Amino acid sequence: MKTRTLRAWSWVHKWSSLVSTGFLLMLCLTGLPLVFSDELNHALLDEVWTPADPDGAGLNLDQVLAVALSRHPGDVPAFMSFDEDRPVVNVTSRAPDAPAGQFNFQPIDQTSGEPAPLVAGHPVIEFLLQLHTDMFLGLPGMLFLGLMGLLLIVAVVSGVVLYAPFMRRLPFGTLRLDKAARTRWLDWHNLLGIVTVAWVLVVGTTGVVNTLATPILAYWKDTALAELTAAHDAPAAPGEWASLDAAVDRARAALPGRTLQFVAFPGTEFSTDHHYAVFLHGDTPLTTHLTTPALIDVRSGQLAAVAPSPWYVKALSLSQPLHFGDYGGLGLKIVWALLDLATIVILGSGLYLWLTRRRRAS
Amino acid sequence: MSRQDLSPGTIFRMPLVLALLSLTGLVGALLADGVWDWIGTALLATIIVTIAWARLGRRR
Numbered sequence: 315m316k317t318r319t320l321r322a323w324s325w326v327h328k329w330s331s332l333v334s335t336g337f338l339l340m341l342c343l344t345g346l347p348l349v350f351s352d353e354l355n356h357a358l359l360d361e362v363w364t365p366a367d368p369d370g371a372g373l374n375l376d377q378v379l380a381v382a383l384s385r386h387p388g389d390v391p392a393f394m395s396f397d398e399d400r401p402v403v404n405v406t407s408r409a410p411d412a413p414a415g416q417f418n419f420q421p422i423d424q425t426s427g428e429p430a431p432l433v434a435g436h437p438v439i440e441f442l443l444q445l446h447t448d449m450f451l452g453l454p455g456m457l458f459l460g461l462m463g464l465l466l467i468v469a470v471v472s473g474v475v476l477y478a479p480f481m482r483r484l485p486f487g488t489l490r491l492d493k494a495a496r497t498r499w500l501d502w503h504n505l506l507g508i509v510t511v512a513w514v515l516v517v518g519t520t521g522v523v524n525t526l527a528t529p530i531l532a533y534w535k536d537t538a539l540a541e542l543t544a545a546h547d548a549p550a551a552p553g554e555w556a557s558l559d560a561a562v563d564r565a566r567a568a569l570p571g572r573t574l575q576f577v578a579f580p581g582t583e584f585s586t587d588h589h590y591a592v593f594l595h596g597d598t599p600l601t602t603h604l605t606t607p608a609l610i611d612v613r614s615g616q617l618a619a620v621a622p623s624p625w626y627v628k629a630l631s632l633s634q635p636l637h638f639g640d641y642g643g644l645g646l647k648i649v650w651a652l653l654d655l656a657t658i659v660i661l662g663s664g665l666y667l668w669l670t671r672r673r674r675a676s
Numbered sequence: 677m678s679r680q681d682l683s684p685g686t687i688f689r690m691p692l693v694l695a696l697l698s699l700t701g702l703v704g705a706l707l708a709d710g711v712w713d714w715i716g717t718a719l720l721a722t723i724i725v726t727i728a729w730a731r732l733g734r735r736r
Contacts, residue, residue, distance in 0.1 A: 478688070485682075
């Protein structure tokens with residue numbers, strides 16, 4: 315490689331890394347406990363609980379919704395999701411004038427309508443997740459972190475290019491532990507950087523895709539779902555809404571063999587202003603992560619469309635497990651955490667190498 | 677390139693093998709359950725094993 319080309323790549327590597335390192339360190343540090351968020355939520359929140367009336371008929375979804383809204387008068391429903399291992403329906407609602415992102419979340423015992431204990435969403439975990447997702451800045455924060463993710467990809471690619479000239483006389487895996495600190499850390503930086511390259515690129519790229527969730531869903535609504543909303547002028551008021559329970563039954567009938575995951579109410583980012591969006595997922599390991607929404611006209615209660623997700627929504631859905639590493643059991647999570655720690659060392663050693671070089675130069 | 681220089685093929689052979697193993701692990705664990713979760717974890721863990729080998733081997 316010519317000296318000039320080498321300098322150019324070195325410049326790209328230095329600046330793409332320097333600009334993003336602080337934010338990437340924050341993402342790695344907050345991401346570490348988030349890898350184990352299920353286990354941490356379980357440990358922090360778990361309490362012995364049994365449904366009030368396990369053999370009873372139970373409440374239908376309209377009744378559950380009414381109970382939830384009666385505890386937060388004036389709220390409008392946003393989402394409804396369903397626990398897999400207990401008869402609990404989770405209702406997310408918000409006050410019409412609440413700031414963006416501020417919701418009320420209620421797990422409700424479907425056998426009685428009584429509140430059920432939380433099994434997810436411990437405040438500490440939620441704080442870390444919010445910091446990791448958008449630094450409490452909403453969409454601008456998400457997009458900014460997406461930009462940092464792009465810089466990470468540039469840093470990784472330029473790092474791979476620079477790896478060859480650095481390693482042209484050293485066998486793979488060399489760690490000169492008896493040399494000066496700078497040489498030792500350079501060897502660690504090169505080794506950890508090159509062995510984790512595929513994993514870091516996957517986690518970085520999927521992280522960037524995740525930061526684009528809001529624009530991706532908005533584009534999906536404006537294009538694929540536009541025809542469905544063209545016939546309506548104004549959103550239907552909650553008093554005009556058809557039965558939710560019947561809407562979910564229609565969605566299940568339209569997508570047999572799938573599992574109900576959640577319902578997005580009209581006006582949320584996962585639905586239109588005129589439909590219940592009932593999301594069902596498949597039962598294979600892959601399709602568990604891929605949801606298909608059945609859109610039910612909120613006024614008539616009739617099935618309006620089954621809207622198979624376009625490729626970009628599927629990419630978004632698959633980016634979530636591939637970013638958080640929560641799809642292959644505890645063993646995969648432990649390896650994920652170790653690789654996260656390795657990335658922290660790469661970032662720290664890169665910063666150290668830059669600082670020592672500056673000191674030497676001055 | 678001097679006579680002692682390693683070829684790009686030699687330099688990138690092991691990193692390429694590790695990248696292929698880890699990508700196979702990442703995708704395999706996503707596409708299938710059960711034993712594939714363990715195979716995927718093991719394939720991804722080859723990175724950790726390599727780091728340990730380099731550290732414990734103290735190669736120069």
